[in-house]
Every structure is written in structure tokens, then in C-alpha cells.
Amino acid sequence: MGSNHIVPVLTTADDNSTRKGDGNSKLFGQRTLQHFEFDPNYRNLNHGSFGASTREIRKKLREYQDRAEARPDQFIRYEAPDILNENREAVAKLINAPTDTVVLVQNATTGVNTILRNLAWNDDCKDEILYFNTIYGACGKGIDYIVDSGLNRVSSREIRVMYPCEDDEIVTAFKAAVEDSSKAGKRAKICVFDTVSSLPAVRMPYEKITEACKVAGVLSLIDGAQGVGMIDIDLSAVDPDFFVSNCHKWLYVPRACAVLYVPLRHQALIASTLPTSHGYIAKSGERFNPLPKANKSAFVNNFQFIGTLDTSPYLCLKDTIEWRKEALGGEAKIMEYIHTLAKEGGKKVARVLGTEVLDNQSGTMSRCALTNVALPLSPEEGSQALEWMVEMMLKDYNTFFPLFAHNGRLWARLSAQVYLDTEDFEWAGHILLELVERVKRGEHKNT
CATH class of the missing domain: 3.40.640.10 (Type I PLP-dependent aspartate aminotransferase-like (Major domain))
Structure with a gap:
């Protein structure tokens, strides 16, 4: 029923440098997953709720x-x-x-x-x-x-x-x-x-x-x-x-x-x-x-x-703080990557859904590592479906990110992080699109 998750494979810096959407840094993206202890079948696109600690720091x-x-x-x-x-x-x-x-x-x-x-x-x-x-x-x-x-x-x-x-x-x-x-x-x-x-x-x-x-x-x-x-x-x-x-x-x-x-x-x-x-x-x-x-x-x-x-x-x-500097190059490099990924990743999700990212004309609202993408559902369609959709994310797709209503529209909030790249966001866009199609078919009414 759901899309299959691609199990992350640890890569070398050279392998990682060929991946699209990683910016100009070889430190980040799929390669960085080796430092975290996520289930290999789970894709964490909701870092903003509970965070995550690295394997090295958990040892400390x-x-x-x-x-x-x-x-x-x-x-x-x-x-x-x-x-x-x-x-x-x-x-x-x-x-x-x-x-x-x-x-x-x-x-x-x-x-x-x-x-x-x-x-x-x-x-x-x-x-x-x-x-x-x-x-x-x-x-x-x-x-x-x-x-x-x-x-x-x-x-x-x-x-x-x-x-x-x-x-x-x-x-x-x-x-x-x-x-x-x-x-x-x-x-x-x-x-x-x-x-x-x-x-x-x-x-x-x-x-x-x-x-x-x-x-x-x-x-x-x-x-x-x-x-x-x-x-x-x-x-x-x-x-x-x-x-x-x-x-x-x-x-x-x-x-x-x-x-x-x-x-x-x-x-x-x-x-x-x-x-x-x-x-x-x-x-x-x-x-x-x-x-x-x-x-x-x-x-x-x-x-x-x-x-x-x-x-x-x-x-x-x-x-x-010392680990972030030694392993990832420090605060400035980390923030540059996750901010850029949030912007570019959000655009990819919006492109898949045919909607847009929440931002103002000056672009100040999006100067962070979180992005909000509109869902192609009306508030009426989504009022009974959002809770079902987030439950299905975990059950059928091995991921999770919040869905919510604001200013008459429905939105998805996704987190950018050093262990993600734009491919993860494009994948999330297709997950959302599939869930929207399932809602339009009325699947949420049968549970």
C-alpha cells in the first residue's frame, strides 16, 4: 500500500559528493547517518519535535x-x-x-x-x-x-x-x-x-x-x-x-x-x-x-x-559542542547546510504536491531549518483526515512529520538536518501526495 523506504547505506565522502542536493559540503547528507542511531527502516523528518543525539555523545x-x-x-x-x-x-x-x-x-x-x-x-x-x-x-x-x-x-x-x-x-x-x-x-x-x-x-x-x-x-x-x-x-x-x-x-x-x-x-x-x-x-x-x-x-x-x-x-x-566542531565543521557550516536544505527541500516537496512553501516576500520567515509546505486538500477534506494521515505515516511509510491547519490552509512541517538531503524531501513529497490521493479516495473514512 505504501511506498518502500530506501534503507540508508553508509558511504564514503567521495561517494557522498556525487549525491544531488547536498550543497557544496561533503560532510552532510546520507553519510552523516552513521553518527545517529535511527532504525535503518525509519526516515526522521521531524527532528524539530524531539531532536536526536549522536552515537558518540550517547557514549559520553x-x-x-x-x-x-x-x-x-x-x-x-x-x-x-x-x-x-x-x-x-x-x-x-x-x-x-x-x-x-x-x-x-x-x-x-x-x-x-x-x-x-x-x-x-x-x-x-x-x-x-x-x-x-x-x-x-x-x-x-x-x-x-x-x-x-x-x-x-x-x-x-x-x-x-x-x-x-x-x-x-x-x-x-x-x-x-x-x-x-x-x-x-x-x-x-x-x-x-x-x-x-x-x-x-x-x-x-x-x-x-x-x-x-x-x-x-x-x-x-x-x-x-x-x-x-x-x-x-x-x-x-x-x-x-x-x-x-x-x-x-x-x-x-x-x-x-x-x-x-x-x-x-x-x-x-x-x-x-x-x-x-x-x-x-x-x-x-x-x-x-x-x-x-x-x-x-x-x-x-x-x-x-x-x-x-x-x-x-x-x-x-x-x-x-566540541563534537559538532570536530566532526561537522562547527556551527556556521551546520546552519548553512540545514537552512539551505530546508529551503530547497521545501521547494521540492511543494513541486511534487503542486502547492507552495509558506514564506513572506522578504524571505525572513524561512531563515531556519524548518519548512512548511501546503497540502493540496481543502480544510473540509482535511478536518477529518489529518490525524489519520499522520498515523499512516508511521504505520505504512516509516516516517513522521506534523500536519496542521493555519490561515485557512493545511500544511506539512518538515525538518532539515545534517543526516538528510533533498532526496529525502522529494521522497516525503511523494509520500504526502500518495496520502492525499488515499484521502480523496475516502480511505480515512474506513478506519
């Missing part, structure tokens, strides 16, 4: 886990804190931020929740949280929880944007929301926005929104879940109030690891981790802390140990 992960098992107290109490600091320093350098402004958490959702739950909301009940309608669902629910549990002290305001649109339109929508908040007798306290949104997968003008927040006196919280390892991040230049980014997605760190940035000017606001643990400093006085290795910074020390967790992924950050 197990080394740290083995050290913890061999001598738990020695490693967890005395050795891991120093290794953790080395990794904080490595990722801080990568995002161009002072080391003492950077800590590690499990994922971007945890980071967003940590910031929102630490903020104090004014008793005059005027504070508002601004967010865009394309916010990641879990973070949107985090805002809902703050509103629902805030005893009417805080409300939220959605900023609606419909893609495609230009960057200035997005910034204008933010400014209009601040004005609307004020007209309603409210106060915009903080705005949550993405580096690259999830669905649709669009690069947002987060630098311009951050600047607009400063002008408006609104705190900026950047959700960079799709960020580090996929786009260049320079926090010293952008200077947001808060920033979080997953490292287990595009950077290849093992799951689960994210970097949380809080500049010195705001660290006093972040009193507790989630959950509260030994680093919390209570107003009533200090309690016994059984952990001997404390950091000089109260903020960093707060996040050093949050209960008993397997934090070995945190300890792989430095190793991963």
Missing part, C-alpha cells in the same frame, strides 16, 4: 551515568557540580552570554514555567501576560495556569498574527496589543514569544520584538525551544529579560537538557526552581543543605541540584 552520556552508579555520593556531591560548571561555561560561550547568567533545566517548557511562576503580580489586578497565537501549546497552558491560579491578579492577552506576513507586521501587532492593554485599564507586564514558532514553523523577529518590549517597558521572555543549534543566538546583542532554549533538539545533546538565561539585573526575581529544592533561600532563615559544593552565585546555586534527577545530559553539552 553512559560514561557519566556509569560514574554516578559506581560512586554515587562522590560523583553527585563532589564531581558533578564542577563538570556542570564547565558545561554552563561552554553553552554560555555558544550563545554569547556571561556564564553566571546561564543555568540548565530539563526543557524549554520548564524554563518558561520557572520564569512565569516566579514573577510577582501586582495586587491592583492590572498585570497582563502577552503572547502570540502561535505560542507552543504547553507554554500557552502555562500562561493559562498563571491566570487561573492568580486570584484575578493577572490576565492574558493574545496577539493574533496570520502567516505569511512581514516582520514589521508582527512587531506592529505587539505594539497594538500593548496599547489595547492600556486602553482596557491593564498593564502589559511580560510578553512570551518564540525564536522559531512550532506550528507553523516560522522564524519570528525576536530581536525586534525584544527591542519593542524595552521601549514599551514590557519584560521579554523568549521561548527558544527551536533555537540553539539551529539559528545563531547572540544574547549579548539581543539582551532579552529572559531566554530559554532546548539543547536536546538541534544541538544533539541527549534528552533532556535546556539552557535558561537570566541576566544579573533579574536574578533576584527568580527565587525558586521547579520544584523548590536545596538552593532556595527562605525569608525565615536557612535550612540544612546536605550538598557540600555550593556556587558563589545564589542564582546558579539554586539550579545546581533540583532533587535526584538524571542530569547526565547536562554534562554532555561541552562534549556535544
Whole structure:
């Protein structure tokens, strides 16, 4: 019923250089699959959801886990804190931020929740949280929880944007929301926005929104879940109030690891981790802390140990950054390849389907490693079929990528990665075309 998947064959650099669509790099494409541990019958076109780690780094992960098992107290109490600091320093350098402004958490959702739950909301009940309608669902629910549990002290305001649109339109929508908040007798306290949104997968003008927040006196919280390892991040230049980014997605760190940035000017606001643990400093006085290795910074020390967790992924950050440089040529080369592949691969899929890629006239929305391609289905045809289609991807075609509706159209989101090339995207286009034909035949109604 479905198309057969071509089992990847590891090639030499010379063999790989003859493949079409690999750009001018011999490092990437099918050859790079040897570093990852995918099932040979599975084609991963959805790196943007859960990421993937390399075989080499997973070996390092197990080394740290083995050290913890061999001598738990020695490693967890005395050795891991120093290794953790080395990794904080490595990722801080990568995002161009002072080391003492950077800590590690499990994922971007945890980071967003940590910031929102630490903020104090004014008793005059005027504070508002601004967010865009394309916010990641879990973070949107985090805002809902703050509103629902805030005893009417805080409300939220959605900023609606419909893609495609230009960057200035997005910034204008933010400014209009601040004005609307004020007209309603409210106060915009903080705005949550993405580096690259999830669905649709669009690069947002987060630098311009951050600047607009400063002008408006609104705190900026950047959700960079799709960020580090996929786009260049320079926090010293952008200077947001808060920033979080997953490292287990595009950077290849093992799951689960994210970097949380809080500049010195705001660290006093972040009193507790989630959950509260030994680093919390209570107003009533200090309690016994059984952990001997404390950091000089109260903020960093707060996040050093949050209960008993397997934090070995945190300890792989430095190793991963070094591996990316040694094996793949470093961040600039990786990003050049995956950005180009997303653009060219998206065009190939659109050509197969007879549709188009989601982008604006200036091309800024697509400056990332994710692409959205329109499906040749009407919203009415797809309303009952999208869930069936994604299930069939896994069952019949050994692949997966999200399908979704936006602005009156149905779309597929595909991820570009170093272990893929344009042939993979063309294959995905034919898979989608076959699924669309199956929907038009009504197969989804028979299950």
C-alpha cells in the first residue's frame, strides 16, 4: 500500500559528493547517518519535535551515568557540580552570554514555567501576560495556569498574527496589543514569544520584538525551544529579560537538557526552581543543605541540584559542542547546510504536491531549518483526515512529520538536518501526495 523506504547505506565522502542536493559540503547528507542511531527502516523528518543525539555523545552520556552508579555520593556531591560548571561555561560561550547568567533545566517548557511562576503580580489586578497565537501549546497552558491560579491578579492577552506576513507586521501587532492593554485599564507586564514558532514553523523577529518590549517597558521572555543549534543566538546583542532554549533538539545533546538565561539585573526575581529544592533561600532563615559544593552565585546555586534527577545530559553539552566542531565543521557550516536544505527541500516537496512553501516576500520567515509546505486538500477534506494521515505515516511509510491547519490552509512541517538531503524531501513529497490521493479516495473514512 505504501511506498518502500530506501534503507540508508553508509558511504564514503567521495561517494557522498556525487549525491544531488547536498550543497557544496561533503560532510552532510546520507553519510552523516552513521553518527545517529535511527532504525535503518525509519526516515526522521521531524527532528524539530524531539531532536536526536549522536552515537558518540550517547557514549559520553553512559560514561557519566556509569560514574554516578559506581560512586554515587562522590560523583553527585563532589564531581558533578564542577563538570556542570564547565558545561554552563561552554553553552554560555555558544550563545554569547556571561556564564553566571546561564543555568540548565530539563526543557524549554520548564524554563518558561520557572520564569512565569516566579514573577510577582501586582495586587491592583492590572498585570497582563502577552503572547502570540502561535505560542507552543504547553507554554500557552502555562500562561493559562498563571491566570487561573492568580486570584484575578493577572490576565492574558493574545496577539493574533496570520502567516505569511512581514516582520514589521508582527512587531506592529505587539505594539497594538500593548496599547489595547492600556486602553482596557491593564498593564502589559511580560510578553512570551518564540525564536522559531512550532506550528507553523516560522522564524519570528525576536530581536525586534525584544527591542519593542524595552521601549514599551514590557519584560521579554523568549521561548527558544527551536533555537540553539539551529539559528545563531547572540544574547549579548539581543539582551532579552529572559531566554530559554532546548539543547536536546538541534544541538544533539541527549534528552533532556535546556539552557535558561537570566541576566544579573533579574536574578533576584527568580527565587525558586521547579520544584523548590536545596538552593532556595527562605525569608525565615536557612535550612540544612546536605550538598557540600555550593556556587558563589545564589542564582546558579539554586539550579545546581533540583532533587535526584538524571542530569547526565547536562554534562554532555561541552562534549556535544566540541563534537559538532570536530566532526561537522562547527556551527556556521551546520546552519548553512540545514537552512539551505530546508529551503530547497521545501521547494521540492511543494513541486511534487503542486502547492507552495509558506514564506513572506522578504524571505525572513524561512531563515531556519524548518519548512512548511501546503497540502493540496481543502480544510473540509482535511478536518477529518489529518490525524489519520499522520498515523499512516508511521504505520505504512516509516516516517513522521506534523500536519496542521493555519490561515485557512493545511500544511506539512518538515525538518532539515545534517543526516538528510533533498532526496529525502522529494521522497516525503511523494509520500504526502500518495496520502492525499488515499484521502480523496475516502480511505480515512474506513478506519
